[in-house]
Every structure is written in C-alpha cells, then in structure tokens.
Amino acid sequence: MAIYRYKGYDPAGKEVNGVVEAPTRALAMKSLRDETILPYLIEEMGEKKRRWLLKKKDPGQLFFQVGIMLKSGLPLIKSLDITMRHREQKGLSHILSDIKKHVSEGKRFSEALGRYPRVFPEVYVNMVRIAEATGGLADVLLNIAEYEERKKEREGKIKSALTYPLVVGMIGSAVVGFLLGYVVPKMEKIFQSVKIDLPTSTSVLIAMGSFLRSYGLFLSILAGVLVIAGLRVYRQSLPLRKRVDTLLMGIEVLRKAVMARISELLAFQLREGIPLVAALNGCRGVVNNLMIREEMQRLALEVEKGKPLSEGLKDSPVFDEMLMAAVLTGEKTGELAGFLERMAYYYRKDVEKIMGRLTSLAEPVFILILGLVVGFIVVSIMTPLFEMNQLVK
Numbered sequence: 001m002a003i004y005r006y007k008g009y010d011p012a013g014k015e016v017n018g019v020v021e022a023p024t025r026a027l028a029m030k031s032l033r034d035e036t037i038l039p040y041l042i043e044e045m046g047e048k049k050r051r052w053l054l055k056k057k058d059p060g061q062l063f064f065q066v067g068i069m070l071k072s073g074l075p076l077i078k079s080l081d082i083t084m085r086h087r088e089q090k091g092l093s094h095i096l097s098d099i100k101k102h103v104s105e106g107k108r109f110s111e112a113l114g115r116y117p118r119v120f121p122e123v124y125v126n127m128v129r130i131a132e133a134t135g136g137l138a139d140v141l142l143n144i145a146e147y148e149e150r151k152k153e154r155e156g157k158i159k160s161a162l163t164y165p166l167v168v169g170m171i172g173s174a175v176v177g178f179l180l181g182y183v184v185p186k187m188e189k190i191f192q193s194v195k196i197d198l199p200t201s202t203s204v205l206i207a208m209g210s211f212l213r214s215y216g217l218f219l220s221i222l223a224g225v226l227v228i229a230g231l232r233v234y235r236q237s238l239p240l241r242k243r244v245d246t247l248l249m250g251i252e253v254l255r256k257a258v259m260a261r262i263s264e265l266l267a268f269q270l271r272e273g274i275p276l277v278a279a280l281n282g283c284r285g286v287v288n289n290l291m292i293r294e295e296m297q298r299l300a301l302e303v304e305k306g307k308p309l310s311e312g313l314k315d316s317p318v319f320d321e322m323l324m325a326a327v328l329t330g331e332k333t334g335e336l337a338g339f340l341e342r343m344a345y346y347y348r349k350d351v352e353k354i355m356g357r358l359t360s361l362a363e364p365v366f367i368l369i370l371g372l373v374v375g376f377i378v379v380s381i382m383t384p385l386f387e388m389n390q391l392v393k
Contacts, residue, residue: 004028005094008039018098021116035105059120060148062096067141076137077104095119108132123265123282127272140272147268154348161355165362172370179377181216184209187381198384205380238290245289249318253354258292259319260347267340276336277304292318309336322346 004025007017016037022028025042032039062083069079077100084096095116102112110129113120124144131140188206191198198206234241249255262283269279280300284293295318302312310328313319326343330336 004042004044006032006037006039006043007041008032008037010038011036016101017094018101019094020098021118059124060145060152063124063141063148064145067138067145070138070141076109109137117285121282122285123269123274123279126274126278126282127269130273134273143268143272157352158355161359164359165366168363168366168370172366172373175370176373176377177212179374180205180209180212183381184377185213187384191384194388196384196387199380201376201380202384205377242290245291248289249291253351253358255318256347256354257351258287258289259323260344260351261286262292262296263323263340263347264344267337267344270337270340276309280309295319 003019003021005017005019006028007015010016020028020031022031025044028042029039032042065083066076066079069082070076074082080096080100080103084100098115099109099112102115103109108129110125110132113128114122114125117125127140127144128137131137184205188209191202191206234244249258265283265286266279269282270276274282277300280296280303284296287293287296295316299309299312299316303309308328308331310324310331313324313327316324323343326339327336330339333339
C-alpha cells in the first residue's frame with residue numbers, strides 16, 4: 001500500500017486536501033471519486049517521508065486525548081478537531097484531518113481509522129467498532145491508551161538494558177581504532193628507525209594496523225552492502241524468512257517474549273468484548289514473525305470450526321504446556337481473559353529475569369574483552385620500547 005497526498009474539490013466546490021492509502025495512483029483516484037471528491041493533484045509520498053509520517057510513535061496518546069474529551073462530554077468531531085490542533089506529532093495532522101472529514105460525513109470512527117492500517121492496527125479498529133455498537137467508546141480508547149503506555153514502558157526497559165553493552169562496545173571500538181590507526185603507525189616508524197628485532201606480538205599488531213589502514217574502509221563498505229543485501233533477501237524470500245523466524249523462536253527469551261505479548265493482547269481484546277476468533281486474527285497484526293502469524297491463523301481457523309483453543313494449542317510448536325493448561329482452566333471456569341493475563345505476567349517477569357542476567361553477565365564480559373584488547377596493544381608497544389631503553393643504557 002502506498003500513501004498519496006491529494007488536493008481537490010468537494011461537491012460544494014470547496015477545496016479539500018488530505019492523504020489516502022491505496023495500492024496504485026489509479027485506485028487512489030477512484031477511491032476519492034467514490035467519496036465525491038474531484039482531485040486535481042495526487043502525488044505519492046516518498047518512502048522516507050511516508051515512513052516518518054506513518055511511524056507509530058505513540059498511537060496511545062491520540063486515543064488518550066480523544067478518550068478524555070469524550071469522557072468530558074464533547075462530541076467526537078469536536079474531540080478530533082481539538083486533538084488535531086494540539087497534536088505533538090505534526091506528521092499525523094493530514095491523517096487526523098482525513099479521519100475527521102470522514103466522521104463529519106457520517107462514517108463511523110472505526111471505518112475512518114481502518115483506512116490507515118499501518119497507523120492504527122486492525123486489533124484497535126475492531127475494538128473501536130465494537131465500542132461504537134455498545135456505547136463505550138471513551139472507555140475503550142482510554143484502555144487502549146493504557147495498554148500502549150504499558151507496552152512503551154516494557155520496551156523502554158529492554159532498550160535501557162541493551163544500552164550499556166552497546167555504549168561500551170562503541171567506546172571500545174573507537175579506542176582500539178584510534179590505537180591501531182594513529183598510535184601504532186607512529187611507533188612503527190620509531191621501531192623501523194632503530195632496526196631492532198620486534199617481538200611476535202608487536203609484529204602481529206603492526207600487521208593488523210597496516211591491514212586495517214589498507215582495507216578497513218573497503219571492508220566496512222562491503223559489510224554494509226552485505227547487511228543491506230541480506231536484509232533485502234530476507235524480506236523478499238518467504239522460505240528464507242520463515243526458516244530464520246523459526247530459528248529465532250528456538251531462542252527461549254524471544255519465544256517467551258512473544259508468548260507474553262500474545263497472551264496479554266489476547267486477554268486485552270477478550271476483556272473489551274472481541275470474539276475469540278477475531279482476537280486471534282488480531283494478534284497476527286502485531287507480530288512480524290511468519291511462524292507466529294501462521295500459528296495464530298491456524299488457531300483462529302480451528303476455533304472457528306468449533307475446536308476449543310486449548311485443543312489447538314496441543315499441536316503448537318510455539319506455545320508451551322503451561323499456557324495450554326492455563327487456557328484449559330480458563331475455558332472451564334469462564335475466566336479465559338484472567339488466566340491469559342496471569343500467564344502474560346508470568347512470561348513477562350521471566351523475560352525480565354533472563355534479560356537482567358544477560359545484562360549483568362554482558363557488562364563484565366565486555367569490560368574484560370576491552371581490557372584484554374587494549375592491554376595487548378599496550379604491551380606490544382611497550383615491550384620494544386623497554387628493549388630500546390636497554391640498548392641505550
């Protein structure tokens with residue numbers, strides 16, 4: 001799907017503008033004409049600009065603002081208008097304007113949100129659709145905002161845990177690069193001038209420095225090209241992507257993180273009145289792993305045929321027996337959402353413990369490796385200097 005910015009005239013002759021999502025420019029024009037808009041300009045947004053515009057920085061903030069205003073008694077159109085004028089994410093102003101326009105024309109809020117699936121996930125659109133029918137739109141929007149806030153906090157913890165090893169690695173690489181690229185060449189000239197036999201470690205260090213100076217830039221460019229090409233092949237080759245995604249699910253911490261997210265989102269949807277089949281299909285839209293997406297589709301089809309979810313989980317290569325037992329108990333007691341919430345909490349805490357242990361282990365390991373590398377460089381440089389000092393004496 002591409003994003004097109006348009007300008008045109010409505011039936012009253014008033015100039016209008018906004019954005020529309022469509023596979024091609026022709027279909028975008030047809031969609032606008034179906035809405036009785038006569039476009040005179042339709043242009044596709046650039047890839048970088050489109051990604052920036054559709055970047056889901058904080059969809060929860062939008063739902064929170066609209067939900068609060070609906071709670072205070074303001075109409076939906078007025079709430080959208082105020083939100084649009086006070087949004088911190090200016091890039092979404094065109095989308096919010098388009099949503100407001102469609103709601104003003106009598107279309108449902110969920111239908112307007114559904115026009116932008118890359119901004120508003122299908123799972124949220126389904127919740128809004130049900131809330132419109134039951135009359136609890138404000139509460140649902142606030143619940144979505146709270147869920148998004150919790151998700152942001154957990155993602156922030158993971159990023160914080162990974163920040164220290166990354167910073168240490170970057171600083172270490174910079175220090176080693178400085179020593180090999182600047183200090184070692186200076187010392188090499190001194191050693192060559194005195195013509196002494198160099199220790200093996202010093203010879204290896206000089207050879208490494210010379211190799212990096214000669215081929216370092218080429219190797220860096222080559223590595224970048226290979227990474228970009230590998231990512232492109234991964235995205236375009238479904239068999240390769242599925243194989244890699246399957247291997248990733250063999251890593252315990254990743255598998256438990258996925259189970260925590262699926263369990264929590266499934267419980268959240270059930271609490272908001274989403275049918276189980278729709279909730280399972282909704283979970284497919286929040287994960288990029290092909291193996292998980294296919295598994296959620298399989299479970300949805302089996303439940304749709306009348307099979308209990310606990311039965312479908314027995315044949316699952318992803319979800320463990322503990323989750324299956326919790327789902328079975330939830331089905332028997334009628335508290336499936338509650339048991340899924342408990343399992344999500346359990347998996348999340350387990351992931352936090354594993355990440356904590358890995359981070360605690362990574363810190364001293366990174367420092368040790370950095371110390372050994374720098375120590376090797378320093379010793380390799382200082383040893384010939386001591387020998388030169390002995391010769392002078």
